[in-house]
Amino acid sequence: MVDLSALTAAVEAGDRATAVAVTQEAIDAALPLQEILDAMTTAMTEVGRKFACNEGVYVPEMLISAHAMKEASALLEPLLAASGLRPEHTAVIGTVRGDLHDIGKNLVGMMLKGANFEVIDLGTNVAPEAFAEAAREHDADVVGISALLTTTMIGMKDAVVAIRSVDPGAKILVGGAPVTDEYAAEIGADGFARDAATAANVARELLAAAG
Amino acid sequence: MALAREAPDRCPMQISFTPEFAARMRVDLGARGLLDMDHGAGLNIARGGEHNPHGGGNTYELEQAIDSDLILTSVGWANSYYQGHGTYTDEWGVTWQEHPYETPFGTGHYTEMVGFPLAQDDAIDVYVPPDPNRPELYVDSERVIREFGDEYWIVGVTVTTIWETAWALRGYQRLLMDLVADPDLADRILEIPFRYHLAAAERLAGMSIDMLWTGDDIGSQKGMLMSPATWRRFLKPRMAELVGRVKAIRPDLLVAYHTDGDVREVIGDLIEIGIDVLNPVQPACMDPAELKRDFGDRLRFWGSIDEQKTLPFGTPDDVAAEIRLRLQTIGRGGGLILGPTHHVQLDTPLENFWAMVDTIRQTPY
Numbered sequence: 001m002v003d004l005s006a007l008t009a010a011v012e013a014g015d016r017a018t019a020v021a022v023t024q025e026a027i028d029a030a031l032p033l034q035e036i037l038d039a040m041t042t043a044m045t046e047v048g049r050k051f052a053c054n055e056g057v058y059v060p061e062m063l064i065s066a067h068a069m070k071e072a073s074a075l076l077e078p079l080l081a082a083s084g085l086r087p088e089h090t091a092v093i094g095t096v097r098g099d100l101h102d103i104g105k106n107l108v109g110m111m112l113k114g115a116n117f118e119v120i121d122l123g124t125n126v127a128p129e130a131f132a133e134a135a136r137e138h139d140a141d142v143v144g145i146s147a148l149l150t151t152t153m154i155g156m157k158d159a160v161v162a163i164r165s166v167d168p169g170a171k172i173l174v175g176g177a178p179v180t181d182e183y184a185a186e187i188g189a190d191g192f193a194r195d196a197a198t199a200a201n202v203a204r205e206l207l208a209a210a211g
Numbered sequence: 212m213a214l215a216r217e218a219p220d221r222c223p224m225q226i227s228f229t230p231e232f233a234a235r236m237r238v239d240l241g242a243r244g245l246l247d248m249d250h251g252a253g254l255n256i257a258r259g260g261e262h263n264p265h266g267g268g269n270t271y272e273l274e275q276a277i278d279s280d281l282i283l284t285s286v287g288w289a290n291s292y293y294q295g296h297g298t299y300t301d302e303w304g305v306t307w308q309e310h311p312y313e314t315p316f317g318t319g320h321y322t323e324m325v326g327f328p329l330a331q332d333d334a335i336d337v338y339v340p341p342d343p344n345r346p347e348l349y350v351d352s353e354r355v356i357r358e359f360g361d362e363y364w365i366v367g368v369t370v371t372t373i374w375e376t377a378w379a380l381r382g383y384q385r386l387l388m389d390l391v392a393d394p395d396l397a398d399r400i401l402e403i404p405f406r407y408h409l410a411a412a413e414r415l416a417g418m419s420i421d422m423l424w425t426g427d428d429i430g431s432q433k434g435m436l437m438s439p440a441t442w443r444r445f446l447k448p449r450m451a452e453l454v455g456r457v458k459a460i461r462p463d464l465l466v467a468y469h470t471d472g473d474v475r476e477v478i479g480d481l482i483e484i485g486i487d488v489l490n491p492v493q494p495a496c497m498d499p500a501e502l503k504r505d506f507g508d509r510l511r512f513w514g515s516i517d518e519q520k521t522l523p524f525g526t527p528d529d530v531a532a533e534i535r536l537r538l539q540t541i542g543r544g545g546g547l548i549l550g551p552t553h554h555v556q557l558d559t560p561l562e563n564f565w566a567m568v569d570t571i572r573q574t575p576y
Binding site for chain 2 (some may be wrong): 063178194
């Protein structure tokens, strides 16, 4: 009998090898795919909670947990796709034009995947038009924009305007070290998150409120 | 002297600049008659006329013109920042790419790392770092001490001491993961820049610098980048060794530790290993007044003027008010060198820059 709590524990601990091994066992034992996936998302939710609450999880620990989940879920993905189980929501993320910094954005992507979003990561130095085009093409529910520099965060406003013009229903989330709640409101974003774990929660809340 | 923790007549000041801000400031100083433009004052010839934010090769007319109290002279990997244009590879094998950004005051360029010589595991044990004992590395510091040592506080700069150079060699996300996924490998990588900057620090300590500036960015906007336990395992013992060895050479040498972000969890450890000065005290992450209250009897501070909001986006009055607040709180009774928390960036209006300089210079302390 495959114990999925071992998968949850492995992802929480960042133990890639065990996460992959238990996932394969679970697949071989024909456990419901959604249950296997849920065991991983439970782990990432807990990792995110600890990160946000400063309970022993820092960036390195988040990275190895996300890496463990990524490798384990790679085994599931083709099977999920084949059975028609898709993530309910799609998020497009990127770092704003002129800015090459990506670790915050990458962590947000990992946490959103961990929360069972489909994530389209546009990378860094993303022009407003590129955000808009990706939002439209993927019918994004959430668009996440990151900026680390005071010199580049100015461009977030252009990105918001561009996105709204093609995907008015998308929830726009902003973050990055110099970004604040007030700044997010000023540029017309729907939400602000001060760290990657909070970002996944805010994204879920914004979508729940939208109904 | 402020760093003796007694109250002086005016708070000591230290300000560094990005190359483009330095160029803009230079023109402004020339227009005010404070700089002799005809004789190339303020140009770093070794860098094709461009200012080095960490000091090496600068001629220091800019710092003198604004009445700065500290002069920086740098040895080590930090000199690779802003070292060239386009794409270049530094002597450690890190590849850099220049990247433009727009501000209301013109186009600036950051140099960003794009190629990492230790990205492959099997590159680590065969890697040969540059030699920190080359005499030519110290010629500029000798000049600085000779020319300015009597009137200025000379700071030997070996920042990016361990962690930052190490992740430049390996890749940022890679080394963060290595810390927890493969600690022995992480140790082997961290050892490389540590040995280099330790040698450089000892050499500088043997010259008559007044303060040694070390450090690595280990904090993020909220909380530390790595856990305190990780920092204590990998960086604390190495820093303790470095501080111990430079103070054995010069017992009166002050050692400053640079880290951005929120590092409250390890300030006690820094004091324990002999760090004298905490820099730059990013106020959006740690409350300067609280730091003074909690650590001011054992620690001095350097920095504290906000560059995320006040300097680039505030008014000159906001800048002046923040300086007065710092003088009353983190600077109360001395123990403070005032300055911005990073090199002044091109997006800082000149009016705000001068409000900062003038308020520091004119406020009795």
